[in-house]
Amino acid sequence: MLLELKVSNFAIIENLHISFKNGLNILSGETGAGKSVLLKSLALLMGGKSSSDTIRTGASQATIEGSFDLSKRPDIVANLQAMGIETDEDTLIVRRVLSAGDKSKVYLNGSLSTLNSLRDTVAPLVELAGHAAPLIEMTGQHENRNLMSKAYHLDLLDQYAGTWDKRLLFSEKYARYNAIFEEITKLESDAKQKAQRLDFLVYQRDEIANLDLSPGEDQELEIEVKKLKNSSRIGNFVDQAEAALYTDDDSAITRLNTVLKKGLELASLDPQIASKLENLEQAKALIDESVYELRQYSSKIDADPQRLEEVESRLSDLRKLQKKYGSSVDDILKALMEMEIEISNLQNSESKIESLKKEASAIRKELEALGADLHKRRVKGAELLAASVNEELLDLNMKGVTFHVNLEALKELSATGLTDAEFMSQTSAKDVKRPLAKFASGGELSRILLSLKRVVGSSHQPRTYLFDEVDTGVSGETAEKVGRKLKTIAKGQQVICVTHLPQVAAFGDSHFFIQKSPQTDSVAMLVSELKKKDRVQELARLISGEKISKTSLAHAEQLLTEAHA
Structure with missing residues (x-):
């Protein structure tokens, strides 16, 4: 819903601030008061093209700002968030700044944006999947983009025929169907490159696998190399330790034995001395044990140069792998596992392709059946829709004008099914059916949209409808009917209608009066709520x-x- 409109220095508008309401908002005023200028400013909020010619004389720039309530439009909120635009309190503020030289800037909630982003957010043409419902729809002499969109026609038909859920199901399956073929194409593309990749991976895998590495082996090899390179030093140390502790005439064990012998001789004189010698007995045992372990360890150190060469060679091979695949054996083994997975995927791509083709074939059968059912339901719905709209048009005194829904069964699947829909019209029985896109009268287009909205009912996504010239060529009882229909459409939504008929204006929930205000050297436009x-x-x-x-x-x-x- 459009909450507020602020315009400054645009055409004859100097400063304007309107607070629109929910329901039916009426705009009226004297001929030439500037209603078309106000509609033009609204069109700019929808992404319309700007021109520096519209900047008020004497001003350097013009500003148009609109504030929208998004509380009932989570789809718009999600789109804005996807663009990185914050939406505090479910509000969207659109700001257009027009400068000399046809330069224009667009801001969405204060963030500099593009004209395309504005159009896609506020007033997009309905996308094929039907998910991009606009915030504003405008009809009139120059703004009838939605009525010219065949995708929009199908949207209204599905809403009326009750086929929207089936259509969404079809769209989901169709998206999966296309995704499968994209995956197949990717798997089948550049078979030569795939073969080269497989050969390269197999070579790398074998290069790693041939070493038969074990976790932590690099550290173990480094320790062994150090031991082998220093085996003589270790042996010398063990010999010196054994001599100093055990075999020399003046060794530690010899001295301990001397002390223990003398101590035991004195123990007969003083029994407490014996207890004091117990730690020395333990020291002797520890020395014996240490010397034995050193000798055993020394005997196990292989000083064979051939073994050293073997270990250094393996360590060298491992270092080469580390340069390619990781800084440690664990990293290399992880890379090996990843290679095995990719090799398996490449080797099994043919079976994967076959599996995907079977899935695609099954989904296509589902789509064809669902599409045929959708088309059948749409044909019935189209007949009823056309009949109901034509009753509304007769009620609006549009004699001679006949509304048609032209449906064609598509041979190829589309995102919305197997149906091509287009709204057509005849101005007389002798006239040929013509697409609404070629319907010239803005007033008649407005009344056709009015009839469609009256028949189809409120949109599944609330929005603002702008009606201009909807009362052109009508009066009396017909004008009253137009007013009542607008009032019905405005329930739960917002309608802004420019009118010169009192029968229509009387139905407004809010009424705004537009008038010119002469000034010393110019004319300004004023809008006031009545x-x-x-x-x-x-x-x-x-x-x-x-x-x-x-x-x-x-x-x-x-x-x-x-x-x-």
Whole structure:
């Protein structure tokens, strides 16, 4: 819903601030008061093209700003967030700044954006999947993009025929169907490159596997090389230790034995000495054990140069692998595992392709059956839709104009099924059916959209509808019917309607009056919201012109009372 519109220095608008309401908002005013300028500013909020010619004389730039309530449009919020635009309190503020030289800047919630992003967010044409419903739809002499969109036609038909859920199911299956073929194409593409990749991976795998590595082996080899290179030093140390501790005449064990012998001789004189010698007995045992272990360890050290050469060679081979695949054996083994997985995938790609083709074939059968069912339901829905819209058009006094829904069964699958839909019209029985895109009258287009919305009902995604010229060529009872239909459409949504008919204006939930304000060297436009008394005055003016009479005032009172009864 459009909450506020602020415009400054745009055409004849100097400063304008309108707070729109939910429901039916009426805009009326004298001929030439600037209604078209106001609609042009709204069109700019929808991504319309700008021109520096529209900047108010004497100003350097023009600004158009609109504030939208997104509380009931989570789809728009999600799109903005995907673009990195914050949406605090479910609000979108669109700002267009027009400068000299046809330079224009677009801001979405204060973030500099592009015109395309604005169009895609606020007023996109409905996408094939039907998910990009606009925030604003405008109809009139120059703005009828949605009625010209065949995708939009199919959207309305599916909404009316109750086939929306089936269509979404079809779209999901169709997306999976296309994804499968993309995967198949990827697997089949460049078979030569795939073969080369497989050969390269097998070579790398074998290069690693041939070494038959074990976790932590690099550290073990480094320790062994050090031991082998220093075996003589280790042997010398063991010999010296054994001599110093055990075999020399003055060894530690010899001295301990001397001390223990003398101590035992004195123990007969003083029994406590024996207990004091117990630690020395333990020291002797520890020395014996240490000397034995050193000798055993020394005997196991292989000083064979051939073994050293073997270990160094293996360590060298391992270092080469480390340069290619990782800084440690664990990293190399991890790389080996990844290679094995990729090799398996490449070797099994043919079976994968066959499996995907079978899945695609099964999904295609489902799509063809679902598409045929969708088309059948749409054909029935189209007949009823056309009949109902034509009843509405007769009710709106559009005699001779006949609405048609042209459906063609597609030979190839599309994202929305097997149906091509287009709204057509005939101005007389002798005239040929023509696409609405070639329908010239903005007023007739507006009334066709009015009839469609009346028949189809409220959108599944609330939005703002802008109706211009919807009352062109109608009066009296027909005008009242237009007003009632607009009132119906506005339930749960927002309608902004420019009108010059009192019968239509009377049904408004809010009424805004547009007028020119002469200034010393220029003209400005003013817009004010009318309260009860002022509304009666404006309706009376619309009834009788500038000379308001008691009769027209009474008629205005009656119109308001009946419209809101």
